Amino acid sequence: xxxxxxxxxxxxxxxxxxxxxxxxxxxxxxxxxxxxxxxxxxxxxxxxxxxxxxxxxxxxxxxxxxxxxxxxxxxxxxxxxxxxxxxxxxxxxxxxxxxxxxxxxxxxxx
Amino acid sequence: xxxxxxxxxxxxxxxxxxxxxxxxxxxxxxxxxxxxxxxxxxxxxxxxxxxxxxxxxxxxxxxxxxxxxxxxxxxxxxxxxxxxxxxxxxxxxxxxxxxxxxxxxxxxxxxxxxxx
Numbered sequence: 447x448x449x450x451x452x453x454x455x456x457x458x459x460x461x462x463x464x465x466x467x468x469x470x471x472x473x474x475x476x477x478x479x480x481x482x483x484x485x486x487x488x489x490x491x492x493x494x495x496x497x498x499x500x501x502x503x504x505x506x507x508x509x510x511x512x513x514x515x516x517x518x519x520x521x522x523x524x525x526x527x528x529x530x531x532x533x534x535x536x537x538x539x540x541x542x543x544x545x546x547x548x549x550x551x552x553x554x555x556x
Numbered sequence: 557x558x559x560x561x562x563x564x565x566x567x568x569x570x571x572x573x574x575x576x577x578x579x580x581x582x583x584x585x586x587x588x589x590x591x592x593x594x595x596x597x598x599x600x601x602x603x604x605x606x607x608x609x610x611x612x613x614x615x616x617x618x619x620x621x622x623x624x625x626x627x628x629x630x631x632x633x634x635x636x637x638x639x640x641x642x643x644x645x646x647x648x649x650x651x652x653x654x655x656x657x658x659x660x661x662x663x664x665x666x667x668x669x670x671x672x
Contacts, residue, residue, distance in 0.1 A: 447617050449600065482658030484601070491650065491665070492593075492601065497658035535601050539657040543606060543614040545591070550600035 450475065450536055450548035457554040463524040466551045468536035469517060474546055476517040480539035483512055483521045486550075487532045495534075496521060523553070531555045558582035558661045560651050565666030568641055576636040576666060578651030586629040589654040592636045594647035595665075602647075605636065606654065619645075641670045 451469040458464040468481065475481055483496040494503050496512035499519065509524045519538070523530055536548035564576040578590070592604040605615045605625040613625050624637040634651055648667050652659035 449602075478657070480657040484659070486601070491662035492652075492659070493662075494658055494660050497656050497660075501656075503660065533600075537601075537603070537658065543608075543612065544616070545603040545606070545657070547593075547601040547603055 447540065447544060447546055450538060450546055452534075452536060452548040452551045454549070455552045455554065457556055458523075458526045459556045460526055460528065462526050463522060464526060464553065466521045466523075466534055466536075466553070468519040468521070468538075468548045470519075470538055470546070471517055474538040474540040475514065475519050477541065478539045479514065481512065481514060481519040482537045483510075483519075484535045484537065485530075485532045486535060492535070526555055528555050558653070560653065560661060560663035562649060562651055562663045562666040565649065565668045567669045567671065569672050570642060570670055572641050572670070573637070573639045574641065574668060576638065576649055576651075576668070578634040578636075578663060580632045580634065580653075583653065584629075585627050585632050585634055590625075590627070590634045591652050591654055591659060592625065592634075592649055593652055593659065593662075594645075594649045594668075596644070596647040599647075604649070607634065638668070641668075643670050646670045 484492040486492040500512040589608045591606045648665040650665045653661040
């Protein structure tokens with residue numbers, strides 16, 4: 447149950463697009479189309495942004511999109527806004543009723 | 557409105573026990589699967605445990621044998637019994653409702669501090 451690997455930080459200017467990677471293994475990300483992404487502002491409850499790799503829950507901006515290739519999933523934020531500054535975590539089903547989160551990425555809007 | 561409210565956190569000595577509660581409104585816990593997820597100070601999110609609608613449970617290796625997840629359908633509440641607590645269990649503990657192997661609704665969390 448090793449954590450999925452994410453870059454520690456990603457930054458961009460308002461209006462730009464950024465992409466956060468989430469690298470796992472053939473036992474988790476690579477085996478299931480069950481990667482989800484969460485936005486977490488410190489002191490608040492995490493918020494689901496993407497589920498099943500690329501689906502957006504109702505109410506989540508279409509500026510957020512998800513994809514996967516092999517053992518790596520990605521979250522892209524387009525049209526970056528100040529309110530997007532937060533920590534982002536990926537999570538994957540890892541088989542046998544277990545789940546694994548990523549190491550987390552701090553997004554900074556310059 | 558969907559809401560989860562965690563309680564039961566606090567300061568406990570190493571080796572001690574604590575029981576966390578997650579009181580749910582807006583949906584029925586017995587018809588959903590629920591998880592506990594924690595975040596240690598300065599660290600990332602870590603999945604801890606899950607309980608499925610059918611009652612099946614599972615745990616992260618780091619807590620297996622020490623933590624027990626359960627629910628009381630009559631109270632629409634999920635619990636996490638934590639025994640043999642260690643310093644590394646210090647964290648904010650969140651409960652979350654599962655859907656499509658993701659966690660759709662989260663509580664605000666309750667802080668557990670394990671220290672002498």
